[in-house]
Amino acid sequence: MALIETRGLRKEFVVRRKVGRLRRERRVTAAVHGVDLSIEAGEMVGYIGPNGAGKSTTLKMLTGVLSPSAGEVRVCGLRPVAARTRLALRIGVVFGQRSQLWWDLPLAESFRLLRHVYRVPAAEHSARLARCRRLLELDEFLDTPVRQLSLGQRMRGEITAALLHAPRILFLDEPTIGLDVVSKQSVRAFLAELGAAGDTTLMLTTHDLADIERLCRRLVVIDHGRVVHDGTLGELHARYESRRRVVAELDAPWDGAAAPAGTSIEAVEADAHRVTFALHTATAGELIASLAAGGALRDVSVLEPDIEDVVSRLYAAPEPTRS
Numbered sequence: 001m002a003l004i005e006t007r008g009l010r011k012e013f014v015v016r017r018k019v020g021r022l023r024r025e026r027r028v029t030a031a032v033h034g035v036d037l038s039i040e041a042g043e044m045v046g047y048i049g050p051n052g053a054g055k056s057t058t059l060k061m062l063t064g065v066l067s068p069s070a071g072e073v074r075v076c077g078l079r080p081v082a083a084r085t086r087l088a089l090r091i092g093v094v095f096g097q098r099s100q101l102w103w104d105l106p107l108a109e110s111f112r113l114l115r116h117v118y119r120v121p122a123a124e125h126s127a128r129l130a131r132c133r134r135l136l137e138l139d140e141f142l143d144t145p146v147r148q149l150s151l152g153q154r155m156r157g158e159i160t161a162a163l164l165h166a167p168r169i170l171f172l173d174e175p176t177i178g179l180d181v182v183s184k185q186s187v188r189a190f191l192a193e194l195g196a197a198g199d200t201t202l203m204l205t206t207h208d209l210a211d212i213e214r215l216c217r218r219l220v221v222i223d224h225g226r227v228v229h230d231g232t233l234g235e236l237h238a239r240y241e242s243r244r245r246v247v248a249e250l251d252a253p254w255d256g257a258a259a260p261a262g263t264s265i266e267a268v269e270a271d272a273h274r275v276t277f278a279l280h281t282a283t284a285g286e287l288i289a290s291l292a293a294g295g296a297l298r299d300v301s302v303l304e305p306d307i308e309d310v311v312s313r314l315y316a317a318p319e320p321t322r323s
């Protein structure tokens, strides 16, 4: 059985709306609308979607915070709500809004308390903590009360806290939100190493697609509570016909000729000295050879398809074209 398994997972919320001065209307909305997921041990899965798509609601059901309205869910073979305490020993959770640290205590004290909460043998605990201290560079603020930590420092503390009991799955809800560039890179590098080691399964939600590019081979996209894509980033690019591009810098202005076979022209800039080609069936090599044969080629760069671009097209796609 997969480590995370859902079938027809659904969550409805009752929303009460004021209508006129006295009346209240009661409406049921489905935040998660029949999600099927199967995630194997060791996978690193990005769970993305526009605002209000149902990402956090799904994570809450997977971690036992919310009970589903319908459908089946098993995480580490357990029903999350019914077996919440047992599940807590097998999963780690980092939800940006909620802290598992003690606000008034130094970070190191929170880690010490968590060792007792999870009953982790001292030697194992200190080995894991030492690794996080080194990789997440915690030492300079270990003795600082949590309330005085910067967001980036606290997030590094939260990730450590979630890992000290060696969970099989780490769930992260927006782990890099609000962090500066350096902290983002440090968190991503750490999670990449954690995932590469293969013994922790990662599932993360994010609006920062650089997180996905860096960390996740598999991408599950949800919109209006339904899964609209489940596959690799490469498959997403193929499905939305993302193209590699070649930017050619020319000695002489582009003379307006047709694009070489298997390519199209996307932009002509810098007084026609810079031309951007999209590759359809031609390879970059064929295009460059053809331009070089024309004589005026000074420099080229090849641009990989842009994840922001393909995801914004996916979010904007009308309902029927999604699968």
Ligand SMILES: Nc1ncnc2c1ncn2[C@@H]1O[C@H](COP(=O)(O)OP(=O)(O)OP(=O)(O)O)[C@@H](O)[C@H]1O
Binding pocket: 013, 014, 015, 030, 031, 049, 050, 051, 052, 053, 054, 055, 056, 057, 058
């Ligand atoms: N407790 C609640 N009561 C009523 N509606 C809710 C509740 N929690 C979430 N919703 C609604 O369910 C939908 C999905 O919300 P959810 O927080 O799961 O989205 P999300 O994909 O995580 O969004 P974001 O990217 O903005 O965090 C939204 O329309 C939201 O307003």
